[in-house]
Each structure stands twice: as C-alpha cells, then as structure tokens.
Amino acid sequence: MPDLSVCILNWNTRDHLGRCLDSLREHPGGLELQTIVVDNASRDGSPDLVRERFPEAELVANDQNLFYAAGNNQAIARATAPHVLLLNPDIVVTPGALGALLACAGRHPRAGAVAPKLLYPDGRLQASCRTFPTPDIVLYEALGLSRLFPRSRRFGKYRMTWWAYDDEGPVDQPMASALMLRREALDEVGVFDEAFPMFFNDVDLCKRLWDAGWEVWFTPTATMIHEHGAATSKVPLRMALESHRSQVRFYCKHYCGRVNPLAYWGALALLSLGLGWRLPRAALRQLAAR
Numbered sequence: 001m002p003d004l005s006v007c008i009l010n011w012n013t014r015d016h017l018g019r020c021l022d023s024l025r026e027h028p029g030g031l032e033l034q035t036i037v038v039d040n041a042s043r044d045g046s047p048d049l050v051r052e053r054f055p056e057a058e059l060v061a062n063d064q065n066l067f068y069a070a071g072n073n074q075a076i077a078r079a080t081a082p083h084v085l086l087l088n089p090d091i092v093v094t095p096g097a098l099g100a101l102l103a104c105a106g107r108h109p110r111a112g113a114v115a116p117k118l119l120y121p122d123g124r125l126q127a128s129c130r131t132f133p134t135p136d137i138v139l140y141e142a143l144g145l146s147r148l149f150p151r152s153r154r155f156g157k158y159r160m161t162w163w164a165y166d167d168e169g170p171v172d173q174p175m176a177s178a179l180m181l182r183r184e185a186l187d188e189v190g191v192f193d194e195a196f197p198m199f200f201n202d203v204d205l206c207k208r209l210w211d212a213g214w215e216v217w218f219t220p221t222a223t224m225i226h227e228h229g230a231a232t233s234k235v236p237l238r239m240a241l242e243s244h245r246s247q248v249r250f251y252c253k254h255y256c257g258r259v260n261p262l263a264y265w266g267a268l269a270l271l272s273l274g275l276g277w278r279l280p281r282a283a284l285r286q287l288a289a290r
Contacts, residue, residue, distance in 0.1 A: 002034035004098060004180075005079030009071040010089045011040040014049055016227065017089040021054045029099035034058070036075045040065040069192035069201040076181075076191050084186065088177040092225035100222035101180045104168065112185030112214030113206065115174030116222035117165055125165055126226055128175040129218055131157050132207060133247070135259055135267035142270040168219045172210070176202035178224050185214045195253075198239070200246035207254055 006024060010017050017037070024035060035057040039047050047061040060074055076084055083105060085098070097116055104114045118126040131137065137158040140146050150161040160171075179202065189208040192201045206216050248268060255264055 002081040003031040004083050004085055004102065005034040005036065005081040006085045006087060007072060007075035007079060008035070008037045008087045008089055009040065009068060009075065010037060010042060010046050011065060012042045012044045012046065013089045014042065014044040014046040017046055018049055018053065020087060020089050020091055020093070021050070021057060023091075023093040025054070025056075027093050027095045027097065029096060031098055031102075033098075034079065034081055036060070036078050038062065038071045038075045040067070040071050067197035068199075069194045069197050073191045073194065076186065079183070082183050083180050084183060085180045086176055086178070088226070090227040091178050094223050094225065097222040097224055100219060104217055104219040104221065105180065105182060108215060108217055110213070110215045111217045112182050112189070112209040112212075113174075113216045114180045114222075115171070115216070115218050116178050116224050117218070117220045118175065118178060118224055118226040121225055121227055126228065127159060127161070127165075128177070128226075129160055129163070129165075129171040129173070131160065131172040132203065132254075133158060133250070135255070135263040138267040138270050165218070166220055168217065168221065170215050171218045172216065173203045173206040174216065174218055175226075176205075177226050177228070182214075185209060185212075188212055189214070193253075195249060196246045197242070198246065199243040200250045204250060204253065 008017065008020060021035070021037075024033060035054070037050050037054075037057050038060040039050070039062060041062050041064050047059060050057050050059045058078060060078070062071070062074075066074070072086060083102060085101065087093075101114050101116060105111050108114075115128065118128045120126055140155045141158060145152075145155040146159060146161065149155040153162050156162050189205070189212045191205075193204050194201075196204055209216055251264070251268060255267075
C-alpha cells in the first residue's frame with residue numbers, strides 16, 4: 001500500500017502539469033506515492049506528456065470534460081492509500097511538504113482534511129482559507145465592509161483577512177488546490193457532490209466533514225507554490241456564471257430551513273446582485289484574452 005495517493009485533475013494545462021509531476025518526482029519526501037492523473041479531454045497534448053515523461057503515473061484520459069467534482073471522484077476511486085492528496089496541476093510541491101501534511105494529520109486524529117500554506121510563484125502569501133459563507137458574510141461582502149475593514153475579525157471573517165497564516169489550526173474551508181483528505185473520513189461523508197461540478201464542491205465537502213464531527217486543519221509547516229486559476233482563467237464568463245449557480249446550490253443545501261428565512265432570502269438576493277457586477281468584468285476579460 002502506498003503512503004499517499006496524489007490525485008491531479010487536468011484540463012489544458014500541459015506545462016503546469018509537467019512542472020507539478022516533476023516536483024512530485026523530485027520531492028517525494030521518502031514516501032511511496034501513488035500518482036493518479038485524470039485528464040478532462042485536453043486538446044494540448046497533456047495525456048501524451050504523462051504517457052511519455054511520467055510512466056509511473058496512472059492516467060485516466062476522459063473523452064469529454066467531466067469537470068472538477070466528477071473528475072476528482074474518478075481519481076479518488078482509484079486511490080489506495082490511507083490519505084489522498086488533491087492537487088491542481090498548477091501546484092509545485094516543495095521539499096518536505098508531503099511529509100509535513102502527513103505529520104499534521106498524525107498530530108490531529110480527527111483531521112479529515114489538512115491543507116498546506118500556498119505561495120504565489122514570486123513568494124507572496126496566497127490567502128487560501130475562508131470561513132463558511134453564512135448570510136451575515138454575504139451582507140458584509142456586498143456592502144464592501146470586508147475591504148473597508150480588512151483587519152476586522154467580524155467584517156473580514158469570510159476571507160480571514162486578519163490572519164497571518166503563521167499558526168497551525170482548524171479552519172472552515174481551505175482551497176482544494178492542495179488538500180489532503182483522510183480516507184476514513186471520505187468513507188464516512190462521501191466524495192465530492194457532483195451537483196457542484198466546478199465550484200463550491202470543496203466548500204460542501206468541508207461543511208460535511210465538520211457536520212459529521214471531523215475537523216479541517218491548516219498547517220504552515222507544509223508549503224506549496226500555486227499559480228492560481230491556470231485553467232479557470234481561460235473561460236472567465238462561464239466560470240462566473242457557474243460560480244454563482246454553485247453558491248446558490250450551496251445555500252439551498254446547507255442553509256434553507258436552518259437560518260432565519262429573511263436572512264436566507266436576503267442573502268440569495270445579494271448574491272444575484274453581486275453576479276450583476278461580476279458578469280460585465282468577466283465578459284471584458286474574456287474579450288481581452290481573444
């Protein structure tokens with residue numbers, strides 16, 4: 001049995017994928033790794049890259065784009081280690097990071113998930129942890145209070161703008177760009193909900209882990225490099241629409257009937273208003289990229 005199963009979902013990010021797989025090969029940390037690459041019908045030669053340069057990786061080459069949740073579920077189904085590390089292809093693993101994640105999980109037996117500190121390629125910290133988007137948070141974000149008072153633990157709590165990422169501790173929901181999951185916890189709560197094909201599937205999974213009595217931890221002892229949005233930035237308009245749909249689904253699944261009805265419907269109205277601001281910007285970015 002391998003020590004760690006590494007699952008990478010790829011869509012048209014061949015060069016990033018190569019760097020990610022190179023970093024795994026160079027920095028296994030003395031661990032026996034099972035590496036699984038699921039390719040969502042890339043047209044840039046990504047499957048050939050894996051076959052030719054990384055024969056140690058198990059390749060699943062889909063003939064259509066199954067999107068994030070279903071593609072990762074394919075990889076998780078093949079994973080055989082006690083811990084499963086989800087990696088975006090635009091992640092570069094640094095020396096000691098894999099062992100540090102497993103060590104954190106060992107220190108915290110109820111940790112169903114563990115996330116590393118993420119850095120941009122230039123070394124800047126990437127804010128990768130958030131709290132769950134409760135109705136009060138939607139209000140603060142819509143009114144811009146989180147940007148006006150970024151050091152406030154109340155108004156800035158969604159993006160945790162007051163936090164320096166120096167301490168190991170539990171968090172609501174870290175980015176799944178690099179997220180290690182305990183197989184025992186996955187067996188209990190299930191894998192990604194494919195009703196969230198692209199966005200909020202990781203938020204939903206973290207919510208289900210917490211609701212089932214598991215914990216989600218962040219550790220600064222493990223660091224990885226992340227070039228954020230390498231795939232999703234290719235289609236910003238579609239991604240903005242899907243992000244909105246997924247956030248509404250998340251609200252319907254986790255908050256309908258559990259919070260004050262006025263707060264619930266008010267939050268949905270503010271989310272729709274926010275989409276009206278996001279769509280023109282996404283459309284302009286897509287036009288500029290052509």
